[in-house]
Amino acid sequence: MIAESLALSAVLFTIGTIGVLTRRNAIVIFMCVELMLNAVNLSFVALSRQYGVTGQVFVVFVMTVAAAEAAVGLAIIISIFRHRQTVNLQNINLLKG
């Protein structure tokens, strides 16, 4: 079932990507990124059947990173919202040099 899993992973990843590209709400984009991470996790898990359990270990790491990312990212979003009263990325260009 590896091939199917990988195909599913690709589809989910692409959906996540499209979400990142089309959505403007920072939180939703964040969730799209989580979806993409999950898609990758799926490939890891699927391939671990063939290449050993290391893939699953990686998934655990990815989840940890995702958790950390969510914590910090959401904190950033909250502080941005405090300043700007919006989380719409179209209105946020603090990174502009």
Place this chain on the structure above:
Amino acid sequence: MLLQTAAVASTGHSLQGSVAEWIWLVPVLPLIGFLINGWLSLRAVGHVGPADPSGEEHGHGHTDDAHHDAHDDGHQATRHPSASIVSVVGPTVLILAFLLAVAIFAALAAAQPDAPFVKQLFTWMVAGDFRVDAAFQVDQLSMVMVLVITGVGALIHVFSVGYMRDDPGYPRYFAYLNLFVFFMLVLVLGASYPVLFVGWEGVGLCSYLLIGFWFTDKVNADAGKKAFVVNRIGDFGFLIAMFLLFANLGTLDFSGVNAAAPALGAGSALVTVICLLLFLGCAGKSAQIPLYVWLPDAMAGPTPVSALIHAATMVTAGVYLVARSAALFSMAPAASLTVALVGGLTALFAATIGLKQWDIKKVLAYSTVSQLGYMFVGVGVGAYAAGIFHLVTHAFFKALLFLGSGSVIYAMHQAYHHTGSHEDAQDMRNMGGLKQFMPVTFVLMWIATLAIAGIPPFAGFFSKDEILGAVFARTHGSTLADAQWFGIPGSAVLYAVWVFGLAAALLTAIYMTRMMLYTFHGPNRSGEREREHLHEAPWIMTGPLVALGVLSAVGGWLNLPAFFPAGPIQALHHWLEPVSGDAALQVTHGAEAHMTATTEYTLVGIAVAIAVAGIAIAFARLKPAALVPKAEAPEAEGFERVLEHKYYVDEIYDRIVVRPIESGSRGILWRGLDAGIIDGLFVNGSAYLARGFGWLGARLQTGRTGTYAWVLVIGVIAVLSAFSLR
């Protein structure tokens, strides 16, 4: 090794241990004067303080104004606090120097050495093969010059005590004047070209400082600068000539160069080029075509300065240099012909301009240029003694003329000052009939005029006749006559020079008589009220005039012509023989140039006739009574106007040299090349290029996460395509 010959020459010299050992003191005396006066001038100005409540500029209508600065300082014509010390120091150092020079001259006359006595002081420059000592050379030529400089100089210093009496820059004036004499003495005493060059440039400096003495008038400052820069053009030639000499002979000492000169090859292109370059230097310093333009402007300086620097001494340095380099010039007939031709042309050209000048000093200035041309004719044709002879007599009568005119200007200025008039004190149209107010000056000026016009037995007659006779004699049987000058036979050139000389003599007689007529004869045009204040200058000014008058009258006895019935025949000629005799002989193929008595008498007759004719023409044609003051004078018409504007030479130089250089430097070099291409295009251009790339990069950084995401995804697709499409 050539230096050693010089050293050998002076060891065991007959003058060793004599008073000539003290020759260094002659220039050092004026230097001491300069230091004292300079210190006084700076110290005293410090007391005056910067705050000057009424120092506005007054619009004076004249350029030479002895009390100009006094006006600036609020009409307080108070004497300078140190004036009394300066009045003693300034002239005294000169008189002492003159006395010492006389003593050395006497020692020289007693010893009559064939070789110059070189007094070495210290080694000046030493580098590689080059070595030059600070050394003074005592020989017949340099001592003649030293006597003229210190003698005439001392007289002019005394005159200045009266003339500059009330000037606030009195110590500064004497400091400059002393410094000038120092440099002039270094010039004539220097035993090598570089030491001579020290004096050469030094006198240029003093000339610059003195022309611009009343520096708050832009005209004066301009004139000083012009003098210096034009002189520098000549110095460029002098420098290159020195480099050529050193590159080919390995030495720059006079004795060394004279000894080694034959190695250059008589008539070779090299020696011709060297001589022409030297002459370029002379043309600058001695105001010959095409570099004469600075001298008339130099009259902006105080009149005694004009007398000392721009008539008697400095401007004759070029003549001295040619005579000093006689060994070289006698080997270069083409260059010598050039010297003579330029001299002749200058004599004539300047004389024509002198015909229509109204400023009394300008007349004398052009007269000086013209007479310098005569001297160059003399040294050009190899009659070095004749050139120097005219130099000496000219120093006498031209100094007298200038000082006399100074006395006139002083009187005029005093008169205008009393009435508060701002008329031009130097314009002859404002003078007239001055003989009744200043008889002494009148008589002395006439003596000088007759001398310059060439009326026997005054000084100028003998020297001028000597030169013209020499030119005529060289037309046959000399290296000059045999040489080619740009394809023209040398004899033809010499005939032309002779004709120029005669024509210039005629014009000289005319314009000098014209000056005398307008100044001293006819009715007085200075105005009713001013007339009452016109009077003779004080004795301290007329005293030197009288001395110079005597010299102008009898100066010709220095070198009486061979046909003369009595007196010491050709004294100066024989005196200078050890210096330039060999060179003169080389020009005449070793034969003493003697013409038949008939020819001599004919030439003399022609010269005298021309001089008399000139005076007569002037008396007949010019009507001083018909002249109107400057303010009412109409504009001149036609060729007279061209003459009055000096052939527009200054304007032409300005258009074709000065302005193109300035605008080219500003527009093309500075704004165009420097700021535009190098700095703009290359230096800042590369900076702008970097900034441009940075700007482009900054545009990509919109700061919008969305955009970044898009770019990221497209980048990912591109990278993946690179793998999958491999």
Place this chain on the structure above:
Amino acid sequence: MPNFFYQFNFYLFGLIAIASALLFVTRKSPVAAALWLVNVMFALAALYVMLDAHFVGVVQIIVYAGAIMVVFLFVVMLLNLGDPKEISDVSGKWGRLAAGLVGLALIAQIMTLARSSAPPSLVQPPDRVADDLKALNALGTIAKPLFGEYLLAFEVTSLLLLVAIVGAVVLGRRRAAS
């Protein structure tokens, strides 16, 4: 050879995941989107279990669905972003079209690359993980490499989490000045 029931379930959960994901990206309301994402997580957890990753499947539910997504929902509601009044939440028609095209291109590329075979040295015998699972049970399978081979990485991860906690606290703290 997996049996039909296994295959059916696999496809079913796969379709649920895809459908939920599509619904997730198209919902305007962040709350609805978040809930659909939780659905995807559940489907994926099921798939993990079916792919012999029992521990990961459980953690997926506990950490992702249970913790992370709850935090998301918390924030959404905390900031009162529940109602879809943010008009420009989704980009315009052309944006969506372009995103679709980009998505197509991306999926095509990934598919192409997924086809390529892995280096043989990495390939292990089939059902290796399943065997491990039998021998070491769900926890032992993953614990062995995690606390052996990857111990250092594991410990560093803890540091990362600590930093994240500190960062979140600092960022989320209300500044006295503002």
Place this chain on the structure above:
Amino acid sequence: MSDFLASIGYNGWILPALLILPAVGALAVWLQGVLSRGTSNDVADTTARRMTFAILVLEFVLSIGLWWSLDQKDTGWQAVVDLPWIDVWGARFTVGVDGISVMMVLLTTMLMPLAILGGWTSIRRKVNGYHTLMLVLTTGMLGVFVAKDLFLFYVMWEVMLVPMYFIIGIWGGDRRIYASIKFFIYTMLGSLLMLVAIIYLGLQAGIMEGKPNFSYDAIMAVSGLSPTAMFLLFGAFFLAFAVKVPMFPFHTWLPDAHVEAPTAGSVILAGILLKLGTYGFLRFAMPLFPGVAMHPTVRTTVLALAVIGVIYGSLVALVQPDFKKLVAYSSVAHLGMVMLGIFANTRESIQGALMVMISHGLSTGALFFLIGMIYERKHSRMFADYGGIAKVVPIWSTILTIVALSSIGLPGTNGFVSEFLVMLGSFKTVPYMTTVAAIGVILSAAYLLWALQRLIYNAFDKPSNRSLPDLNWREIGLLTPLLIGILWLGVYPKPVLQRMEASATKLVQLVEQRGANQLPALTSGGGGN
């Protein structure tokens, strides 16, 4: 005197002492600034000035012994001190002087205390920092002149660049940032290439020992470089030094840097920093690659650039409305004269070039001081704001006139002796170039006299100038040594010339001999670019 110096082992310690003293002094001045944060500003500033001045005067007093300790006959390095430094890189702390560098060292130690005096009242901000940088600068410049190890030379070259950058950038005029960055980038451009060349040479020199060797003698002994390598190495050195000199197309940093720099900065820039470029040619570019330098194409090109520099600098100087800029362009002209003398490669011209380096340091240094003094009073460098001020500031005007005349090259001043020797010597080998360069003699008179006229002569028509005070004793005192130097070198330059003679002669012979060895390979072997 020399016996006394020998008895105290002067030659054994003097050069490291000269380098260390200002560096330690810099530290002290900086610490003094840090420690006196709390106290009154004026007191602390005055202390900093006095400390720096005292250190630099001590430096000068120490260095003056070199005048006597230098063996005039010895053509080699003297007072050599060789200490290990960075062993793995093969860099050693080797210093020494010869007749060429000793004059530069003395010029530096003489000008530095005067520069401190020149900025006594005009530097009011960050006084401690300024003086610290001046002391570091002293170490850097002296280090460049005495370095006998190329690595040390490069380090010192950069050490001197940084303080100058800050001096211009912090205490400069309105456009100081632009000027300092331009100065820095221009100089870095060349010096980085030089670093590459130095490293290449160091590796080549140490190829036997297995580690680089940067000592001057070892690098001189490098042989067997390919023609292309020699051309490229010479090019790298040339660019670094030509920017510093500055030669004609690389000169545009100079006017900006000069105009914006504070008085002391301009003085040091003109007086010493520019000489580092020509010194580099004399010490490195010429002796190392005489074959390239004397290659007809290269030589003609460099000489042409030098002569263009003389004429071009003079012409552009002629039309400057800003006095400082005028002097800056006149520096381009004077340094062109130095380059002419160096590449003409005769004994007279090399000695003349060294004399121009010294006398330009004195004259132009004095000119910048004078400009700084009048700028402090009037806050303008534009000619248009002056005129006729000889009436109110006669002492300033007198000194300005003397200095300007020395810059013009009036006989009796240093300017004449030096330029005369350069042209006299150059005429032997390159007569036409020299003739063209001699035109600069005319132009220099034109631009400087015109400048004088517009400043101190002409109508006194600016009422605001009426209250300009004349020089005070501090200013007269700091100009006096320069005036003495100007007249001394003009009247009796022999002692200086004698001390250079042996080294200059050796240089000329070296260039001729090595050049003769290198040249055939270059002309036939191609690589002529």
